[in-house]
Amino acid sequence: xxxxxxxxxxxxxxxxxxxxxxxxxxxxxxxxxxxxxxxxxxxxxxxxxxxxxxxxxxxxxxxxxxxxxxxxxxxxxxxxxxxxxxxxxxxxxxxxxxxxxxxxxxxxxxxxxxxxxxxxxxxxxxxxxxxxxxxxxxxxxxxxxxxxxxxxxxxxxxxxxxxxxxxxxxxxxxxxxxxxxxxxxxxxxxxxxxxxxxxxxxxxxxxxxxxxxxxxxxxxxxxxxxxxxxxxxxxxxxxxxxxxxxxxxxxxxxxxxxxxxxxxxxxxxxxx
Numbered sequence: 001x002x003x004x005x006x007x008x009x010x011x012x013x014x015x016x017x018x019x020x021x022x023x024x025x026x027x028x029x030x031x032x033x034x035x036x037x038x039x040x041x042x043x044x045x046x047x048x049x050x051x052x053x054x055x056x057x058x059x060x061x062x063x064x065x066x067x068x069x070x071x072x073x074x075x076x077x078x079x080x081x082x083x084x085x086x087x088x089x090x091x092x093x094x095x096x097x098x099x100x101x102x103x104x105x106x107x108x109x110x111x112x113x114x115x116x117x118x119x120x121x122x123x124x125x126x127x128x129x130x131x132x133x134x135x136x137x138x139x140x141x142x143x144x145x146x147x148x149x150x151x152x153x154x155x156x157x158x159x160x161x162x163x164x165x166x167x168x169x170x171x172x173x174x175x176x177x178x179x180x181x182x183x184x185x186x187x188x189x190x191x192x193x194x195x196x197x198x199x200x201x202x203x204x205x206x207x208x209x210x211x212x213x214x215x216x217x218x219x220x221x222x223x224x225x226x227x228x229x230x231x232x233x234x235x236x237x238x239x240x241x242x243x244x245x246x247x248x249x250x251x252x253x254x255x256x257x258x259x260x261x262x263x264x265x266x267x268x269x270x271x272x
Contacts, residue, residue, distance in 0.1 A: 031194065035216045047222040051175055053127040054155075054229045057204055058111055061104040061154040062123070062131070066139050067147040074143060076116045080105055081153075102170070104153035117142055125204075128152065128174065157228055159185035161236035162192030176228045178213060178220070185234075188215075192236040199225055200233040 037044050056062070063081050066074040083103040105113050111124025118138045123131045132150045139146040152174060160166040164186020171180075178199070188194055194215040201209045211225045220226060228234075 031190065033194065033215050034218045036218055044218075046218045049222045049224055049226050051227050053129065054152075054174055055204070056107060056111075056123050056126050056128065056131060057230070058107050058109050058124055060107045060152060060230065061102055062107065062113065062128070063104045063149075063151045063153045064113075064115065064135060065149040066135070066143070067149075068143040069145065074117075074139075074146065077118065080116065102154045152230065155230045157181045157184075157230075158233045159236075160233070162189045162238050163187065163236055164189060178226055178228065178234070181228060181232075181234055188236050191238050193239050196237055198235040198237065199228075200235065201225070201229060202231055 037046070064077065065081065066077045068074045081104055105115065107113055107124055111122055112120050113123050114120050115135070118135065121134060121138060123134065126134065128150045132148045135150065136146060136148040139148060151172075154170060155172075155174060155176070156168050156170045157176060158168045159181050163182065166185060169181070169184045171184075178197070182188060188197075197213040197215060199211045199213065201211070203209060211223075213220045213223065213225075
């Protein structure tokens with residue numbers, strides 16, 4: 001009775017390693033980025049899209065700084081960029097960690113921002129550069145030679161799925177590409193689908209768009225979605241090799257448990 005069992009066991013072992021080898025080969029063929037670029041030492045021109053500055057949207061938080069000859073004159077405006085201040089978008093909460101606190105001026109649902117001294121200004125639909133001009137023109141009616149700076153305080157990108165560090169990242173720079181976001185998230189894991197990366201974007205009117213990238217081809221750099229906008233979500237799907245690896249691990253565990261039970265049954269039978 002023992003020989004057929006051992007014979008079947010020895011037949012299963014080679015099949016197990018053969019399946020593991022085939023799975024590893026199939027998972028590695030799509031790992032390389034930009035497979036259409038030549039491996040030889042020559043310059044390759046890559047088509048690229050032009051960067052379009054993101055527009056300010058409702059619920060955005062802006063860092064707005066006004067600098068004047070007299071620093072005290074504009075201090076009340078600049079205080080709004082400090083966490084916990086009266087004019088800040090968020091107040092300090094003991095239950096909130098410092099990384100979660102984003103101070104600045106909130107754009108309301110109507111696209112307006114309320115600034116001390118300057119009053120209510122319509123900024124939605126403008127770039128930060130255009131918003132700076134609007135605020136500077138208004139500030140000039142109250143201060144002499146004001147200098148204005150406007151930046152996004154909550155320009156965030158979410159990266160999830162098969163990446164090293166899935167999370168939501170607040171980016172200090174408006175010009176963020178798909179590869180910038182993936183780099184912050186620790187790049188795609190060995191099990192991620194590089195040929196089918198999903199981008200989900202919410203438009204100003206509230207509807208969502210879905211777009212898929214193929215990172216194996218350099219043509220993604222000329223895609224109008226290559227540069228990201230605030231609140232974009234990137235999802236990297238797991239490949240079939242990830243499922244196969246999980247199945248192999250599960251099969252291995254079942255085999256080990258079955259073998260252990262078999263040995264235990266044999267020992268109990270002999271003891272009788």
